[in-house]
Amino acid sequence: MRVRAFLSFVGAVALAAAVVTAPRALADDRVVGGGDATRVYTFMASIQFEDGTHHCGGTLVGGRWVLTASHCLDRMTADGLRVRVGSKDRTQGGVLTKVERFTHHGSQDVAMVKPADEVKSGQLNVVRVPATGATVRLLGWGSRCDGGCGDRCPATLQQLDSTVVKADTCKNCSIDTSSEFCVQREAKDGGACERDNGGPAIENPDGQYWRLDGVLSRGANPCKPGPDVYVKVGSVIDWVRKQIFSSAAHAGPATGQWPDGVRWPSATPAR
Structure with missing residues (x-):
């Protein structure tokens, strides 16, 4: 994510055991041009190689599952990856754990990674279908320029507020x-x-x-100004629920479904 540049499913759907609160509306917390994250996003994950090199971003949606892009795991093996969750710094803090396994959606560019250890952090558990014109916050440890800029992946999480635009832009x-x-x-x-x-x-x-709208799939012109495409998490919500509730660590209803709009009662303060 470049420093100079980078940094509505109607209703809500429950995914996991905690609700992550936000300090105030995005419009009041805009970071023009992007930059270092202003807070710890307890649900944010860095999927890394064994040597600590950052590979892709992800989102904790259950104590034992991280949602990411499917193509991030192409030609990968679980024993060659690890995940750090709940820290602004991808090199330290939060929870660092090996990967037990991962599974691909199949038809959409999303996958779920199961950490070897349960992550007791604030999951992001409410999903929305984003409306055109909505302000969304993008998070990542990606490169900050198009090659040749030294520190290509910053240690500190980057954030940028952007806008959902008409599909024909992409x-x-x-x-x-x-x-x-x-x-x-x-x-x-x-x-x-x-x-x-x-x-x-x-x-x-x-x-x-905080609501989870999408998972970054691709860009029209990566590392240069241009639109980016996100997979709607709402479009794969049934599959996500199935992975979460099929885990022995998460006992859910026999159907593996929660009614739309239901939230677990506990909350994680955003501080």
């Missing part, structure tokens, strides 16, 4: 409007870069809780 990315949405800054001065993939687009429409 027409050069072969966007599937039934399962994907398009994001671009109004000033057209930013976009995702390599290794931001798999990271979340989150939304805070009521100033209370």
